[in-house]
Amino acid sequence: MPGITSQYLDRYRRLTAGDGTGALLPVTGAQRRFVLVRSLDPSGRPDLVPMFFAFPHGTVDPARLRTAARRLAARHTALRSRPTVVRGTPVLSVGEPDVPVTRPVPAPGERPADALRRALASWDAQGPPLRLFLVHDEERREDILAVVLDHAVCDGRSLARIVEDLGAAYAEDATEVAREETEAERVAYRDAVLGQLAAEERADTPDAAAHWADRLRAVRARAELPRPQGVPDGALPTGAARASLPARDDRVPFPALLDACRAAARALHGPGHVVPLGYPWGGRPAGAEPVVGCFLNTVVFPADTGQDPAPEATADAWWDDLDHADAPFDAVVTAVRATGSGWTGGLDGLLTVDDDNRRPPLRLGGVEGREVHVDGRPVRAPFAVSVTQGAEIRLRMVWDRAVLADDTARRAFDALTGALRRPHTP
Template structure:
């Protein structure tokens, strides 16, 4: 009989919670994977979600920013207490706001970007959940703010809510509470329990059979976290009208082309991408309610985007199957794949995310190279007034010239599909 990973986790969680003197809250499948990853590779820091914003020098009041951050965190259990492992079981231990706000010194001859990169790499293994770090450019001009979250505490929906709440708390100079109230804790518990129920329901025989068929031939190329990364960026015209429905499959095919170039293989590669959201009726709490889906990159780009779209829609019918169950299904179907991803793709609709406004000034979002990655190459696309595409790669594994050629392949395939 197939015992689901979710059911096994819930049994361990309930046992640990019953014996704990401090209230313990359950975690989603994605949150548990982040905790396990950091225990296995504590130096990689690929489990962070940082955003960077530039403000005119003198805009930011650090004391006020600290009060605002703590006030926002106090309303969300995911930003309070600590993510922990109790008797081998990942949980959220309840407590007060888990926030750090600090100014980072820039060394002579250095840059604000470099100072913030180094500070984020020095993130303690057990927290905090939210860090706001500010560094001023050495020429005395702009200030750069790093707003970084433990990925277990956030997903795209959470980041949008956080930016809006932080701006409001800063504007009103709100004082923080000591800890989330009972209603906030109950809402978090309800949302996670609904998510876990959905994950267990999505791991049935039909879903396992689907992922076994889709990924049974997957071999991979030995993916894994990257400690150093280069970055390339291109801005393309926004995609309008009906073509938007094919944008994500087109990106999958384009990133697959880049992955084939860099990994130098025609074998099926594992391209992961986050998908999903909160179950119907779940409270709108902060946390990570996404799942990681896997696209098996074929030997060559798709000649027929419509067929690729059909396959992708079939995958979305089983998008709730927990990643660990997907790996298990692939291996049961004969794949030697370990679950390590050869590439990652993330997509963000900027029209759904408010700007970060502090002191009446909207921050200008910037992107930094040199950040840790969860896979040897990672592509991201953000869609707003234009379609911005980034490609980051493990600069210790792939030469810059190869990465530039791979980015060229990516853009060529994407332009062909969107023409």
């Protein structure tokens, strides 16, 4: 029987046969996962990737910003394409480069962060995948610019390119992007996606299915947690904790980060569980143009909360996983369920890792924005950990207060930071 990727490509080719407009583009396995997750959410809520920057008040010209954002979308097909499903087939529908710049006004008693959270909560999934929000912070005499993307069109590796290109477009005097440039990028984007799908098709093998079926056999449908009494009135739906650790010359190896997340999972669930944690991995296919898009696959780490394995054991298992990391997420879930597992692909934790050197600041008109956080936004798992390595190691953990009580989550965060303070094996 053909693999999931082969079946998808066959459906896509039949759907677009005879269509010379190029208005419907294929999606990667990573994008299929986001479309699936959205379809299973009763509210249809998309996953959003926001970046927030504070500028001195009055230094951002909204009209110039909107023109720059339109040029940005004209140059990157993914930023003007809406994820949709046509006759049961997930696709991207290419549209015009329309990027709204909305200026939410805080209600009486609201802070600027409240206005931004309210704006993001009202996100219409049928609208443009890239939107900008500009909110005035009267107390700090700043304007907070939110650059927000639908995660189904953009992965974390694209963010630096978007920030850099938005700043460059803001500095330009031209108002329109040549149609030839737009069309050339659309072709490059389509070729990159087809190259990614070809790689996923090659990776969707019986050997990969057997690896993931064995590796994730013990994962449960969703590890049970004692439910909190409820989110207190007036509290944000998610909590957050942060810490900074001294940087190390050799950086923290990825297996050590996985073991630290295992420690957090043990603090939450106790020993004797295998908790599914997801992390993005991968890149653009070999030879593809460095297009903006969603290419990073979600790889699952089975965090066994029993005794800590030797660091070498985690590293060896992780390297074995990477040999099969191109297998699309939906194929992995199918392979695990074929063993009789009740796991449907839900993740009990998420891990993302970034490098300070890969996050250029946003400069608009020669003014550098200060990147800030807006907490309290929804999280797609009980908890999510982000690690930024650079001059220091910055840790941030957010959690769903409907699932985790604050004191329980903070114990898990303490376990996470404690594990990373210990010496690690390179």
